[in-house]
Amino acid sequence: MTGRDGEPVTPTPLPPADPRVTSSDPKIVEMFDWSKRKANSWVQLPGTQGPLNVDENNTAGSGTGTYAASYWAGYANRSGYYSRDMAHQLAGAGVLGLHAENKAMLRSFAASATPAHKYYPAWALNFDAKTYLSIDYRSPTNFVREVPATFELVQKSEEAYRWSGDRSYLDDPALWDFYRRATDEFVTLHDGLKDNGAVKVAEGTGKGIFQGTASYNEQSSEPLAEAGDAIGSQYQAYLAMASLARSKGDCALADRYEAKARDLKAYFNSTWSGTGSGAAMVRGYTTDGRALTGWGKENSWFMPMKQIIEPGPRREAYLDYIDQQASGAGRPSNIEALTYLPDTFFRNNRNDTAWKWMKDVYDHKDVQHVNAKQGTNGDYPEVSFTLLGQTVEGLMGVVPDAPARTLSTRSRLPSGMDWLRIEDLRIGDSAFSLRHDGAAKSSLTHGSGSSPYTWEARFPGAYATVTVDGVARPARTKVVDGVTYTYASTVVAPGRTVTVQAG
Structure with missing residues (x-):
């Protein structure tokens, strides 16, 4: 045994x-x-x-x-x-x-x-x-x-x-x-x-x-x-x-x-x-x-x-x-x-x-x-x-949804942890890398997979702007279980990396 x-x-x-x-x-x-x-x-x-x-x-x-x-x-x-x-x-x-x-x-x-x-x-x-x-x-x-x-x-x-x-x-x-x-x-x-x-x-x-x-x-x-x-x-x-x-x-x-x-x-x-x-x-x-x-x-x-x-x-x-x-x-x-x-x-x-x-x-x-x-x-x-x-x-606040080809993330890094990255995170038939820098910046790499995924990057709080790969977008917010999040949704095809930052 x-x-x-x-x-x-x-x-x-x-x-x-x-x-x-x-x-x-x-x-x-x-x-x-x-x-x-x-x-x-x-x-x-x-x-x-x-x-x-x-x-x-x-x-x-x-x-x-x-x-x-x-x-x-x-x-x-x-x-x-x-x-x-x-x-x-x-x-x-x-x-x-x-x-x-x-x-x-x-x-x-x-x-x-x-x-x-x-x-x-x-x-x-x-x-x-x-x-x-x-x-x-x-x-x-x-x-x-x-x-x-x-x-x-x-x-x-x-x-x-x-x-x-x-x-x-x-x-x-x-x-x-x-x-x-x-x-x-x-x-x-x-x-x-x-x-x-x-x-x-x-x-x-x-x-x-x-x-x-x-x-x-x-x-x-x-x-x-x-x-x-x-x-x-x-x-x-x-x-x-x-x-x-x-x-x-x-x-x-x-x-x-x-x-x-x-x-x-x-x-x-x-x-x-x-x-x-x-x-x-x-x-x-x-x-x-x-x-x-x-x-x-x-x-x-x-x-x-x-x-x-x-x-x-x-x-x-x-x-x-x-x-x-x-x-x-x-x-x-x-x-x-x-x-x-x-x-x-x-x-x-x-x-x-x-x-x-x-x-x-x-x-x-x-x-x-x-x-x-x-x-x-x-x-x-x-x-x-x-x-x-x-x-x-x-x-890392990952919520997978392989059937819908989506995932959401939100940084929950504690005080004193500046950044955290994971590689070879498998969701369905896709493999991802995800990095959080503090509470307001996240990067997702879709390393391999058969289909694009829609990524909803969430950040706690209400921000005026969100940038996706350096391009500013109007900020959108939602309330989930009493918490207000600023978020951006973007399609991440296999082989692509996307960086989202709030504020």
Whole structure:
């Protein structure tokens, strides 16, 4: 399974992409280089014969299987991948061009969300992409399941489609059926403990992970029926379903899910989250209807990370609260929980705080994991994959849309990082290089590809002018999630470099 240093001993394929980072700040270069090497070491070679159902209590496993295109996502001493971990690693895998792996793993979870499972996907599968990992699965009514994962898999399928451009995400019946049921029947089946009026909110049982929990926070003993990470993930799943439906040409379905997302967000902000701010904001409800405030770890930081909290002073106060708690007595002991904090703060334009947490995660990579049998923190696969994704989607603000042949970018460089460049960034069948100089200048090179891309270069703030390759254009602005951006759209053909500067 793994060598003494935690590296897999099975052969791994050559990476489909070889992204490279350079910067005025050597820390991000060191971090990215380590993360790329480490993440690639977790990739499984399709066709490999390997053990199944390996875990800390069954080190030899039970039988062998033929491994599918996949990568480790979960404890390094287990022979499989987990839905929660895989969802969080997907962007980093996209940066490495692991599109076949992302699709095979997402499809395996989709296929496992059967009526017998009440449309919950399996929590973990072996690397053969079909056998449920036995440590987490005992029977169709007795297996680990957590509400946010169902919704995150829908959201991440939409993101994988945007990275890869693979129409299978629209046309594969197993995937499409999963999206529809996860955002419809699943919600209806698991909504009965708390009255939410006209809005449906998926619930857990409050009885532990093998009976279905509302939150990813497994360290809590709270009997949660509804949780902030679940409702936030449900909101993003509705948006993803709308996006996928629109790409498929079903505008009526897209409109329906956009309305469901709006209604859920409005209900969350007007009613579900209470009227308090900071520590007084509601982040869950128990099975007997009590509202919970204070620090809930995942069910706290997922709410702003999933952007269900309306922009404004209340969200800013909650972000302050999250940083204070995670920096003090509320710091999670498990590194995989901390890997979400950069995403939380990047998504809310707290660049310096996000970068602080990226460095914190990286600087603790050689520390023993809280689960001693796991090895070091750096041998938890989520660490390397998330740092890759946070470099590209976070620091560089890349939003890919391969099916539409478009991408948008915005610099989120923190204080003290003057410039950052990435080469061999793969989106669909194209390879790009992108450089940000500060917050107001960006250059994109379309190194190779079959078609031109439309690039929307965004810059936070309202500027009077924008120059494209030195030619001034009238400035255009838009507001996205409460932030005003100046932007320019330009077509970048293969072989061309374009530089855009605001101000």
